[in-house]
Amino acid sequence: xxxxxxxxxxxxxxxxxxxxxxxxxxxxxxxxxxxxxxxxxxxxxxxxxxxxxxxxxxxxxxxxxxxxxxxxxxxxxxxxxxxxxxxxxxxxxxxxxxxxxxxxxxxxxxxxxxxxxxxxxxxxxxxxxxxxxxxxxxxxxxxxxxxxxxxxxxxxxxxxxxxxxxxxxxxxxxxxxxxxxxxxxxxxxxxxxxxxxxxxxxxxxxxxxxxxxxxxxxxxxxxxxxxxxxxxxxxxxxxxxxxxxxxxxxxxxxxxxxxxxxxxxxxxxxxxxxxx
Amino acid sequence: xxxxxxxxxxxxxxxxxxxxxxxxxxxxxxxxxxxxxxxxxxxxxxxxxxxxxxxxxxxxxxxxxxxxxxxxxxxxxxxxxxxxxxxxxxxxxxxxxxxxxxxxxxxxxxxxxxxxxxxxxxxxxxxxxxxxxxxxxxxxxxxxxxxxxxxxxxxxxxxxxxxxxxxxxxxxxxxxxxxxxxxxxxxxxxxxxxxxxxxxxxxxxxxxxxxxxxxxxxxxxxxxxxxxxxxxxxxxxxxxxxxxxxxxxxxxxxxxxxxxxxxxxxxxx
Ligand SMILES: Nc1ncnc2c1ncn2[C@@H]1O[C@H](COP(=O)(O)OP(=O)(O)OP(=O)(O)O)[C@@H](O)[C@H]1O
Ligand SMILES: [Mg+2]
Numbered sequence: 001x002x003x004x005x006x007x008x009x010x011x012x013x014x015x016x017x018x019x020x021x022x023x024x025x026x027x028x029x030x031x032x033x034x035x036x037x038x039x040x041x042x043x044x045x046x047x048x049x050x051x052x053x054x055x056x057x058x059x060x061x062x063x064x065x066x067x068x069x070x071x072x073x074x075x076x077x078x079x080x081x082x083x084x085x086x087x088x089x090x091x092x093x094x095x096x097x098x099x100x101x102x103x104x105x106x107x108x109x110x111x112x113x114x115x116x117x118x119x120x121x122x123x124x125x126x127x128x129x130x131x132x133x134x135x136x137x138x139x140x141x142x143x144x145x146x147x148x149x150x151x152x153x154x155x156x157x158x159x160x161x162x163x164x165x166x167x168x169x170x171x172x173x174x175x176x177x178x179x180x181x182x183x184x185x186x187x188x189x190x191x192x193x194x195x196x197x198x199x200x201x202x203x204x205x206x207x208x209x210x211x212x213x214x215x216x217x218x219x220x221x222x223x224x225x226x227x228x229x230x231x232x233x234x235x236x237x238x239x240x241x242x243x244x245x246x247x248x249x250x251x252x253x254x255x256x257x258x259x260x261x262x263x264x265x266x267x268x269x270x271x272x273x274x275x276x
Numbered sequence: 277x278x279x280x281x282x283x284x285x286x287x288x289x290x291x292x293x294x295x296x297x298x299x300x301x302x303x304x305x306x307x308x309x310x311x312x313x314x315x316x317x318x319x320x321x322x323x324x325x326x327x328x329x330x331x332x333x334x335x336x337x338x339x340x341x342x343x344x345x346x347x348x349x350x351x352x353x354x355x356x357x358x359x360x361x362x363x364x365x366x367x368x369x370x371x372x373x374x375x376x377x378x379x380x381x382x383x384x385x386x387x388x389x390x391x392x393x394x395x396x397x398x399x400x401x402x403x404x405x406x407x408x409x410x411x412x413x414x415x416x417x418x419x420x421x422x423x424x425x426x427x428x429x430x431x432x433x434x435x436x437x438x439x440x441x442x443x444x445x446x447x448x449x450x451x452x453x454x455x456x457x458x459x460x461x462x463x464x465x466x467x468x469x470x471x472x473x474x475x476x477x478x479x480x481x482x483x484x485x486x487x488x489x490x491x492x493x494x495x496x497x498x499x500x501x502x503x504x505x506x507x508x509x510x511x512x513x514x515x516x517x518x519x520x521x522x523x524x525x526x527x528x529x530x531x532x533x534x535x536x537x538x539x540x541x542x543x544x545x
Contacts, residue, residue, distance in 0.1 A: 193377070198363075
């Protein structure tokens with residue numbers, strides 16, 4: 001660490017000033033690097049303990065080395081891609097309907113005080129029901145497994161988006177409406193130029209929450225009848241005792257979830273008009 | 277281009293059966309005239325101004341602009357508030373051009389018109405910045421540009437400078453009447469500040485409280501630009517202060533309430 005600092009100092013004072021951003025970028029990465037290394041070390045330690053325990057040695061393939069080798073195989077053979085695609089597809093469709101339902105209803109209950117009063121209790125009630133609890137009903141109500149899973153994902157995504165949107169609408173400065181009306185805004189203009197931009201940050205924050213919940217709900221939902229997706233792949237790996245593949249898929253789930261959240265974070269930044 | 281405003285016997289109650297907030301207000305404001313409205317906090321100045329803007333409809337009587345009854349807001353009679361209320365997701369230019377964009381004008385044309393105004397108000401180097409990075413005075417200037425962009429006939433100001441520092445306030449108190457005279461805009465300003473009323477208006481109206489009525493007027497015949505140190509300024513200021521105190525000793529308000537109660541009793545009988 002101390003050598004890095006001296007390098008940074010000599011870098012800025014020397015001729016190659018343009019190295020400074022690279023160095024500060026690397027410096028910013030050092031804490032995440034420590035965290036990841038710790039996680040890997042704990043994982044490796046766990047694998048070591050399991051491998052040396054006579055009762056558990058059968059699970060030794062959960063350790064990092066077999067996992068990464070299985071991951072390499074999955075990626076190299078291309079087997080993993082259709083799995084990821086079908087999972088992402090379900091999440092995106094679920095999210096799409098979550099937005100299509102959640103945003104307008106959120107605007108309505110945020111804008112119309114009476115609608116809020118009427119909807120608050122039932123919606124808070126529905127929100128607290130685990131999306132997975134709808135599973136039997138979903139299976140009965142929808143013709144295909146895919147549709148049933150997407151329904152569960154919609155039940156997961158719609159609430160955070162709806163409540164976040166409503167919250168955003170209620171937070172709008174009433175003077176913004178007054179000024180816009182005064183400047184001759186029509187209803188649609190008010191919606192497009194004032195309300196939607198004003199709530200965009202909150203909608204995006206709701207979407208970020210929704211993506212997190214949807215991604216968590218997706219895997220158990222895919223334990224249902226379908227024969228594709230990450231949840232199915234986990235189940236399949238367990239049934240074939242391919243624990244290295246199972247661990248590799250868990251890794252993939254974590255990585256994609258992290259990636260989705262990062263994308264949402266970037267989008268929030270993009271749409272955020274608050275000054276930091 | 278300035279418009280005549282006539283206040284035709286305006287009475288307003290916020291709820292049925294409540295004591296009137298405004299009562300029997302009658303007045304006429306000539307084209308290009310600049311009027312200041314002063315009165316105690318809560319006497320109904322903002323309420324009256326909202327009616328002139330068409331943001332509120334009086335329960336009795338009406339506001340007429342050039343003889344036409346005001347029934348809804350229009351960019352031709354434009355209001356500025358104490359807070360600039362700019363939209364933080366728009367640049368300075370977009371904020372200023374908003375009224376033109378609402379009226380369906382193409383963006384390029386709206387921007388070129390707004391650029392002139394921003395230049396006049398000393399904001400041309402700020403036109404692409406985020407409005408949140410502007411000072412309070414600059415924000416209020418953008419709001420002024422936004423109000424002027426739609427070529428209004430009437431400019432309504434509701435304590436627009438009260439949150440600004442003294443220097444900016446004085447500068448704007450000089451600039452706004454100059455612009456209104458230049459563009460021949462009828463102006464009505466609501467203020468708490470007697471100096472501001474004298475500095476900006478041709479005529480000052482004094483409003484009473486409970487119910488809100490126009491109980492006194494003072495013509496300000498001072499040359500432009502007006503300086504606070506001038507002898508004429510000081511004497512008019514004292515005159516207005518005395519007149520304001522006379523009409524507003526709290527007693528007038530209470531007497532008015534008794535009178536209306538008597539009226540009501542008579543009506544009931
Ligand atoms: N929407 C409303 N509903 C009910 N009463 C209201 C409403 N708006 C204003 N009032 C009442 O009407 C009276 C006049 O209010 P107004 O805002 O016009 O006063 P003002 O003269 O502008 O005061 P200030 O100088 O403090 O701004 C106040 O007593 C206020 O409580
Ligand atoms: Mg007011």
